[in-house]
Amino acid sequence: NKTSSSNFIKTIVEADLKAGKVSEIVTRFPPEPNGYLHIGHAKSICLNFELADEYKGKTNLRFDDTNPLKEDTEYVDAIQEDVRWLGFEWDDLRFASDYFEEMYNRAVLLIKKGKAYVCDLSAEQMRETRGTLTEPGQDSPHRNRSVEENLDLFARMRAGEFKDGEKVLRAKIDMGSPNITLRDPVLYRISHTHHHRTGDAWCIYPMYDYAHPLGDAIEGISHSICTLEFEDHRPLYDWVVAECEMDAEPHQYEFARLNLTNTIMSKRYLKMLVDEGVVDAWDDPRMPTVSGLRRKGFTPEAIRAFCREIGVSRAYSVVDERMLEHFIREDLKLKALRTMAVIKPLKVVITNYPEGQVEMLDAENNAENEAMGVRQIPFSREIYIEQDDFMENPPSKYFRLFPGNEVRLKHAYFITCQEVIKDAEGRVVELRCTYDPETKSGSGFTGRKVKGTIHWVEASQAIPAEFRLFEPLLLDAEDEDDDKPFLERINPNSMEVLEGFVEPNMKDAEGNDKFQFFRHGYFNVDPKLSGQDRIVFNRIVSLKSSFDV
Ligand code: ATP
Ligand code: MG
Ligand code: MG
Numbered sequence: 402n403k404t405s406s407s408n409f410i411k412t413i414v415e416a417d418l419k420a421g422k423v424s425e426i427v428t429r430f431p432p433e434p435n436g437y438l439h440i441g442h443a444k445s446i447c448l449n450f451e452l453a454d455e456y457k458g459k460t461n462l463r464f465d466d467t468n469p470l471k472e473d474t475e476y477v478d479a480i481q482e483d484v485r486w487l488g489f490e491w492d493d494l495r496f497a498s499d500y501f502e503e504m505y506n507r508a509v510l511l512i513k514k515g516k517a518y519v520c521d522l523s524a525e526q527m528r529e530t531r532g533t534l535t536e537p538g539q540d541s542p543h544r545n546r547s548v549e550e551n552l553d554l555f556a557r558m559r560a561g562e563f564k565d566g567e568k569v570l571r572a573k574i575d576m577g578s579p580n581i582t583l584r585d586p587v588l589y590r591i592s593h594t595h596h597h598r599t600g601d602a603w604c605i606y607p608m609y610d611y612a613h614p615l616g617d618a619i620e621g622i623s624h625s626i627c628t629l630e631f632e633d634h635r636p637l638y639d640w641v642v643a644e645c646e647m648d649a650e651p652h653q654y655e656f657a658r659l660n661l662t663n664t665i666m667s668k669r670y671l672k673m674l675v676d677e678g679v680v681d682a683w684d685d686p687r688m689p690t691v692s693g694l695r696r697k698g699f700t701p702e703a704i705r706a707f708c709r710e711i712g713v714s715r716a717y718s719v720v721d722e723r724m725l726e727h728f729i730r731e732d733l734k735l736k737a738l739r740t741m742a743v744i745k746p747l748k749v750v751i752t753n754y755p756e757g758q759v760e761m762l763d764a765e766n767n768a769e770n771e772a773m774g775v776r777q778i779p780f781s782r783e784i785y786i787e788q789d790d791f792m793e794n795p796p797s798k799y800f801r802l803f804p805g806n807e808v809r810l811k812h813a814y815f816i817t818c819q820e821v822i823k824d825a826e827g828r829v830v831e832l833r834c835t836y837d838p839e840t841k842s843g844s845g846f847t848g849r850k851v852k853g854t855i856h857w858v859e860a861s862q863a864i865p866a867e868f869r870l871f872e873p874l875l876l877d878a879e880d881e882d883d884d885k886p887f888l889e890r891i892n893p894n895s896m897e898v899l900e901g902f903v904e905p906n907m908k909d910a911e912g913n914d915k916f917q918f919f920r921h922g923y924f925n926v927d928p929k930l931s932g933q934d935r936i937v938f939n940r941i942v943s944l945k946s947s948f949d950v
Contacts (some may be wrong), residue, residue, distance in 0.1 A: 406709075406712065408712055408713040408714065409656075409713070409714065409715065410448070410452060410624070410626060410654055410656065410713055411452070411455075413624070413654060414426055414452065414456060414624060417623070417624075418456065423623040423624075425457075425458050425459070425623065426452065426453050426456040426457075426458030426459075426623055426624065427453065427458055427459045427460070427461070427620070427621055427622050427623045427624075428449040428450070428452055428453045428458065428459075428460045428461075428622065428623070428624055428625075428626060429449065429460060429461040429462070429463045429495075429616075429617065429620060429622050429625070430442075430445060430446050430449045430450070430460065430461075430462055430463070430484065430491075431463045431464075431465045431497075431613070431616070432462075432464060432465065432480050433464070433465045433466070433467075433468065433471075433472065434464050434465075434466055434472045434473065434474075434476035434477045434480060434597075435468065435471040435472050435473075435476060435668060435672075436476060436668035436671060436672055436683070437476065437479050437480070437483070437668075437671070437683040437684070437688075437690045437691065437692055437693075438479075438480055438483045438484070438690060438691045438692075439666045439668070439671065439688075439689050439690045439691065440659065440661065440664070440666065440689050440690075440691070440694065440704070440725070441658055441659040441660075441666045441689075442691070443487060443691055443704050443708055444658075444659040444708050444711065445626070445628075446484055446487055446489060447487070447704075447705055447708035447709070448626060448656070448708070448713055449626060450489040450491075451709075452624070452626075458623070459492040459493075460489070460491055460492060461491055461492055461493045461494070461495050461620055461622070462480075462481070462484060462491035462493075462494050462495070463495040463496065463497065463616060463620070464477060464480070464495070464496045464497065464498075465497050465609065465612070465613065465616075466496050466497050466498045466596070466597070466598060467497050467498070467606050467607050467608070467609060467612045468606065469592065469594040469595065469596040469597065469606065470592065470594050472596075472597055473597055474597050477597070479683070479692065481494075482692075483690075483691040483692060483695075486691070486695060486701055487691065487701045487704060487705065488701045488702075488705060493620070495616070495620060496598060497607075497612050497613075497616050498596060498598045498599050500612070500615060500616055500619055501599060501602075501603055501607070503615070503619065504607050504611070504612060504615050505559065505605075507615060507645040507646075507647075508555065508570060508588060508589060508607075508611075509552065509555065510645060510646065511572070511588075511644055511645065512548060512551045512552055512555060512570075513548060513552070514644065515548060515573065516572065516573050516644050517551070517570055517571065517572050517573055517588060518541075518543060518544055518545075518546050518551050518570070518571055518573055519543065519546060519550075519551050519554040519555055519558065519568050519569070519570055519571075520541045520543045520544070520568065520569050520570075520571045520585075521543055521567070521568055522541055522542075522543070522569075523566060524566060527541075527569075527587070530576075531581060531584055532576070532581070532584065533581075534579075534581070537576060537577040538576040538577070538581075538584040538585070539576060540576050541571070541585065544573065544576075544585070554568065555570055555589075558570070558589070558591055558604075558605050559603070559604070559605050561593070561604045563591055564591065564593075565590075565591050565592055565593055566590075566591065567591060568591060569587045569588075569589060569590050569591070570587070570588045570589035570605075571585045571586065571587055571588060572585055572586050572588055572611075572637075572640070572641075572644075573585060574586070574637075574640060580633055580636055581633070582610070582633045582634050582636070582637050583636055583637060583640070586608070586610055586611075586637060587608050588607060588608055588610075588611040589605045589606065589607055589608065589611070590605065590606060590608065591604060591605050592604065592605070592606050594606075610634055610637050610638070610641070611641055613625075613638070614638045614639075614641040614642045614647075614651065614653075615641060615642075615645060615647065617642075617649075617651035617653075618642050618645075618647035618648070618649045618650070618651055619647075619649075621649045621651075622649075622651045623651060623652075624651075624652065624654055625638075625651050625652065625653045625654070626653075626654050626655075626656060627653060627654075627655055627656075628655060628656065628657070628658040629655045629656065629657055629658065629715065629717075630658075631653065631655055632655045634653075635653050635655070638653045639652075639653075655715065656713045656714065656715060657713075657714055657715055657716055657717055657718060659711065659720060660717075660718065660719040660720065661689065661719070661720050661721075661722045661725065662719055662720070662721050662722045662723075663722050663873040663875070664689045664722055664873070665689070665874070665875055666689055670887060671683070671688060671689075671690065673887060673888070674688070674874065674891075677888060679874070679888070679891055680874070684696045684929075686698075686869065686871060686927070686939045687871050687873075687874045687895050687896060688874070691704075695913075696925070696927060696928065696929065696939065697871070697925060697939050697941055698729070698913070698915055698923065698924065698925025698939055698941035699725075699729050699941065700729065700732050700733070700915075702732050703725075703728040703729040703731070703732040703733075704725075704728070706728045706731070706732070707724065707725050707728040710724070710728070711724070726942045729923065729941055729942055730923065730942060730944075733915055733917065733923050733941075734769060735767065735769055735770040736770075736915075737767070737915050737916055737917045737923060738766050738767065738773065738776075738916050738917070739765075739766060739767050739768065739916070739917040739918075739919060740764075740776075740903065740904050740906070740907065740916055740917070740918060740919070741764075741778075741811065741812075741856040741857060741858055741903075741904055741918065741919045742856075742858070742866065742868070742901060742902065742903045742904075742916075742918040742919075742921060742924070742938070743785045743786060743787055743856070743857065743858050743863075743901045743902050743903075744787070744868045744870075744899045744901040744918075744921060745787055745788040745789060745899060745901060746785040746786075746787070746788070746858075746901050746902055747785065747786050747787065747788045747790075747791060747829065747830075747831070747832065748783065748784075748785060748830070748831045748832070748860065749783070749784050749785065749786050749816070749831070749832045749833075749834055749857070750782060750783055750831060750832070750833050750834070751782050751783070751784070751816060751834050751835065751836045752782075752819070752833050752834070752835055753835045753836060754781065754782040754836055755782070756782055758781060758782070759779050759780070759781045759859070759861070759862075760779070760780050760781070761777040761778065761779055761780075762777065762778050762779075762780050762812050762813055762841075762842065763775050763776075763777065763812070763842075763843060764776050764777070764778045764811075764812040767917075776906055777906075778812060778859065778904055778905075778906070779859040779861075779862050779905065780813050780814075780859055781859050781860070781861060783859075783860035783861065784810070784857045784858060784859050784860055785857060785858050785860055785863060785901075785902050786802070786810075786832075786855055786856070786857045787855065787856065788829075789801075790802055790808075790853075790855040791803065791818070791829065791832060793821060793829065800851075800852035800853035801853045801855055802816075802818045802832065802834075802853070802855065803818060804818050804819075804820075804821060805817070805818065805819075806818055806853075807851050808851055808852075808853040808854065808855050809840070809842075809851050809853065809854040809855070810836075810854075810855060810856075810857050811842075811854055811855065811856045811857070811919060812842050813836075813841070813842055813857070814836040814837060814838065814840050814841055814842070815836065815837050815840035815851055816834040816835065816836045816837075817834055817835050817836075817837075818832055818833075818834050819833050819834055819835055820832070820833035821833075856918075856919040856920055858902045858903065858904055859904075859905075860902075862905040863902035863903065863904070863905065864902060864903050864904070864905055864907055864908055864936065865900065865901075865902060865936075866900075866901060866902060866903045866907070866936045866937070866938060867898060867899070867900055867930075867935065867936070867937045867938065868898070868899045868900075868901055868924070868937075868938050868940065869896055869897070869898055869899075869927070869937065869938065869939050869940065870896070870897045870899065870940045871895060871896055871897075871939070871940060872892055872894055872895050872896075872897075873892055873895065874891060874892055874895045875890050875891060875892060876890050876891070876892050877890060903918075903936070903938075907936070910926050910931075910936060911926060911931075912926050912927070912928025912929075912931055913925060913926060913928050914926045915941070916938075917944070918938075920944065921940070921943070921944070922940055922941070922942055922943035922944045923940070923941040923942050923944075924938040924939060924940050924941060925938065925939045925941050926938060926939075927939050
């Protein structure tokens with residue numbers, strides 16, 4: 402079911418269609434190419450694309466590339482890849498920079514109408530004269546420049562006669578407005594910066610509040626959906642559309658951004674993590690980026706289901722990250738091959754099993770999905786088990802291996818621990834066990850019961866593998882305004898790398914293949930690190946969660 406449940410934006414859309422206010426639903430997803438997309442962007446992507454889809458409309462991907470200092474084609478490419486991977490295809494690919502000439506012409510129109518002026522105040526002076534919530538702002542000394550002088554100065558700004566920050570073009574609205582956004586906002590600034598698309602053609606760049614409504618109007622966007630911080634900007638949005646005399650009349654609607662527990666989403670911080678080498682790249686599996694989630698092993702289906710479930714509203718909220726994890730478990734539960742991996746190996750020798758013999762045992766591929774069939778796994782005298790499945794001096798209620806105790810080996814036999822071998826330092830390095838041939842799995846043996854079932858991998862054919870287990874990148878990540886410097890809030894244990902073994906049938910596993918490792922959780926083959934002689938598994942999520950949707 403691709404259709405999301407009702408929400409306030411759909412109510413608006415349906416009313417607009419019914420009233421004939423719009424004939425077609427046209428939305429856009431407008432990322433700034435200054436970083437990689439994160440899970441918050443995914444919410445906006447799903448909202449915009451699915452909304453248009455449901456009403457047989459269109460969605461553009463528009464790069465909001467008006468700030469060349471921070472933008473790069475690397476991000477342009479990555480964003481397109483991520484949107485497609487999430488399962489969406491845009492109607493038109495646009496760039497705000499496609500419209501620079503038209504935006505310039507509309508600014509000239511504003512000047513001619515006496516609605517914009519060139520101002521020489523510095524950024525700081527403008528801040529000082531903007532006023533506060535309770536105090537009106539003060540008029541700039543340049544507010545009453547003549548139309549001719551403004552036209553001349555604006556043309557010279559474009560021609561490159563002034564340095565960065567020397568002049569700006571401001572809208573002439575109302576310095577006494579209770580809405581600070583309307584106190585003569587800046588429309589253009591000077592920035593002698595090379596642009597990744599327009600090169601050095603421009604040294605003045607439009608501000609978001611000017612460029613965005615014009616881009617929407619040019620593209621015939623019917624519903625321009627943005628996050629709540631822009632609510633105060635809506636009157637300015639409408640002012641720009643009206644005063645620039647655009648043919649189309651797009652409207653802005655705001656929704657609450659996605660916040661996730663333990664997760665930082667601001668691109669500024671994410672970039673810092675990359676630049677400081679805290680993570681290996683934007684797609685590090687610990688990152689909340691779309692590419693990081695992909696590399697960790699999340700699927701587009703799980704992300705889309707998550708976005709549908711959280712819905713769209715105007716109320717501030719923080720979503721529990723375990724809800725995102727719930728959806729990947731749900732998606733993989735019946736799809737992923739369930740196999741055995743030993744991530745902290747301990748050698749076990751089964752002393753009464755014939756030397757040199759290897760038998761093949763049947764193992765179901767997915768206990769909840771019979772259709773996935775059965776595979777054969779080898780069993781012999783030497784196997785690996787998990788170090789944590791043995792204790793020399795166990796507490797009561799410990800049902801795994803300890804001297805004298807019997808456990809079930811998943812898909813195989815019961816074994817009993819007879820002897821513990823230690824190295825010179827006293828560390829347990831090997832166990833000697835015996836097995837009972839009567840207890841073979843699937844044989845219907847009912848002679849006695851054991852309380853513990855553990856997993857294992859046959860030693861001679863086991864494939865060495867690396868396992869990466871993750872914890873949140875940041876301690877106290879919710880608190881974006883925390884006084885503590887950002888880099889001091891990084892969790893030093895955000896990744897644990899372990900060397901163990903997987904079943905031999907994993908030799909053909911490829912990048913992004915996903916598995917459930919018995920008792921350990923869901924894992925993804927890291928597509929970047931796995932290769933010819935190396936296989937690296939990222940843990941997507943453990944098996945259990947206390948979280949229910
Ligand atoms: P950030 O603050 O993370 O840098 P941004 O809003 O500056 O994000 P943009 O590239 O401008 O990044 O965002 C593109 C679109 O994605 C915008 O429409 C924005 O509203 C939306 N968006 C960004 N973050 C979130 C979020 N956490 N939840 C929902 N939508 C978001
Ligand atoms: Mg933005
Ligand atoms: Mg931003």
